[in-house]
Amino acid sequence: xxxxxxxxxxxxxxxxxxxxxxxxxxxxxxxxxxxxxxxxxxxxxxxxxxxxxxxxxxxxxxxxxxxxxxxxxxxxxxxxxxxxxxxxxxxxxxxxxxxxxxxxxxxxxxxxxxxxxxxxxxxxxxxxxxxxxxxxxxxxxxxxxxxxxxxxxxxxxxxxxxxxxxxxxxxxxxxxxxxxxxxxxxxxxxxxxxxxxxxxxxxxxxxxxxxxxxxxxxxxxxxxxxxxxxxxxxxxxxxxxxxxxxxxxxxxxxxxxxxxxxxxxxxxxxxxxxxxxxxxxxxxxxxxxxxxxxxxxxxxxxxxxxxxxxxxxxxxxxxxxxxxxxxxxxxxxxxxxxxxxxxxx
Numbered sequence: 445x446x447x448x449x450x451x452x453x454x455x456x457x458x459x460x461x462x463x464x465x466x467x468x469x470x471x472x473x474x475x476x477x478x479x480x481x482x483x484x485x486x487x488x489x490x491x492x493x494x495x496x497x498x499x500x501x502x503x504x505x506x507x508x509x510x511x512x513x514x515x516x517x518x519x520x521x522x523x524x525x526x527x528x529x530x531x532x533x534x535x536x537x538x539x540x541x542x543x544x545x546x547x548x549x550x551x552x553x554x555x556x557x558x559x560x561x562x563x564x565x566x567x568x569x570x571x572x573x574x575x576x577x578x579x580x581x582x583x584x585x586x587x588x589x590x591x592x593x594x595x596x597x598x599x600x601x602x603x604x605x606x607x608x609x610x611x612x613x614x615x616x617x618x619x620x621x622x623x624x625x626x627x628x629x630x631x632x633x634x635x636x637x638x639x640x641x642x643x644x645x646x647x648x649x650x651x652x653x654x655x656x657x658x659x660x661x662x663x664x665x666x667x668x669x670x671x672x673x674x675x676x677x678x679x680x681x682x683x684x685x686x687x688x689x690x691x692x693x694x695x696x697x698x699x700x701x702x703x704x705x706x707x708x709x710x711x712x713x714x715x716x717x718x719x720x721x722x723x724x725x726x727x728x729x730x731x732x733x734x735x736x737x738x739x740x741x742x743x744x745x746x747x748x749x750x751x752x753x754x755x756x757x758x759x760x761x762x763x764x765x766x767x768x769x770x771x772x773x774x775x776x777x778x779x780x781x782x783x784x785x786x787x788x789x
Contacts (some may be wrong), residue, residue: 456512458486458553458617459536463526465493467544468502470665473579474544475506475513477663483553488513489530494520499544524639527613531623539620541613547575547663556617559655563594566619567651569610572662584660587615592658600648601699604641604690605707611641614662622647637679638686649693680719680736684743687712691745709749710756716740716749717761720768724780737773 460478464471478488490507492500492515503515516533518526531539538560542548556568574583588595588603588610604610648654691708694700723736740746750769753762760779767776 456485456487456536457557458483458538458540459531459534460486460488460540460542461491461527461530461534462488462542462544463491463493463523463530464495464499464503464544465520465523465526466495466497466499468495468497468499470545471499471502472506474542474547477547477550478542479510480550481548481553482551483557485557486512486553487534487536489534490515491526491530492517493522493526494518522639524643527643534620537620538617539623540617542662543614543664545665545667546614547579547665549573549661549663552661555657555659555661559657560617563653563655565594565651565653565655566621567647567654568617568657569595569600569654570615570617570657570662571660572615572664573660575663575665577665577667579663579665581663582666585609585664586658588656590656592656595654595656597648597651597654598697598699600654601694601697602704602707604644604648605694605704606711608641611638611644612664613640613643613647614664616644616647618647618651622650637676638682642686642689645689645693649697680723680740683712683715683719683740684745687715688745706752706756709752710758710761712745713749713752713757713761713765716746716768717764720764720776721780724777734773737768737776738771741769741771 462474467474475488478486488510490503490513492503494517500517503517507513507515514533516529518529521529527541538556540553540556552570556570559565559568569587571587572585573581574585575581586609588600589607590599590603600610687708691700694704694708719740720737723733726733746769749756749765753765753769757765764776764779767779
């Protein structure tokens with residue numbers, strides 16, 4: 445169905461929002477893992493984002509077979525706007541997010557519900573397991589380095605300045621009260637990398653009580669062919685949108701200390717170098733590479749990063765950034781090639 449109508453007149457405790465785009469290979473496995481939850485007061489919102497494989501048909505089949513699954517079909521809009529559409533259609537008091545190729549632990553909702561009932565928190569963070577393409581567990585990932593329990597918002601933001609581990613929205617369950625503070629739709633649509641961080645920032649900024657549950661309740665499927673692991677034209681635009689939004693949130697909360705600013709710009713420098721490396725290693729024409737280098741060099745926060753070059757960042761990143769900021773592209777690319785050949789980049 446195109447427009448969702450609730451199958452019953454009641455609100456659920458949880459709504460699980462799943463953007464779906466050409467996920468036919470793993471979607472059934474994902475949905476079956478959620479349907480095996482030990483906690484029953486939830487709904488699943490599937491947003492078929494213009495899939496060209498059999499994903500849309502599979503979504504409809506599951507909707508017909510299960511009363512707590514609802515589907516909306518839309519033209520391709522990207523993951524971040526698909527999540528927003530799913531949130532708009534959800535009835536749950538708390539919202540969880542699942543990617544269409546990942547799995548959930550059977551007690552995920554039960555454990556999160558217990559934390560919410562006991563602490564009255566409006567945002568729950570939890571750990572995850574890594575799985576391969578066959579669903580075999582390969583390790584455990586921690587959402588954060590700080591201890592479990594109630595955690596200060598300032599502590600969460602400080603971690604976000606230095607690490608990407610807190611970025612994914614799928615490791616968060618959030619109160620509906622926190623929804624609606626995101627950036628404008630046009631800004632969201634321009635982002636092709638870093639969507640999770642962009643959506644996570646306002647959730648954490650407006651949370652009154654955060655709880656970190658140090659249990660692996662989600663199973664993240666490692667995919668080396670994912671969008672974030674390859675360079676796509678325009679991907680670097682996120683450098684001008686996502687990390688600056690984190691900077692502005694830190695400023696709004698009065699957390700812009702010298703230490704935090706060094707951490708922010710050191711991480712920003714690392715992200716610049718990561719994008720430069722992907723561009724340099726790609727097969728796009730040299731003229732296009734240089735156009736992308738120039739675009740990045742003109743970003744506002746690139747100029748600000750120069751101020752922190754003596755005190756922030758890792759030595760290799762600082763060396764690449766030094767030549768990049770002076771538009772010495774060939775020297776910069778030479779450094780990137782040396783790093784690649786040395787097997788460290």
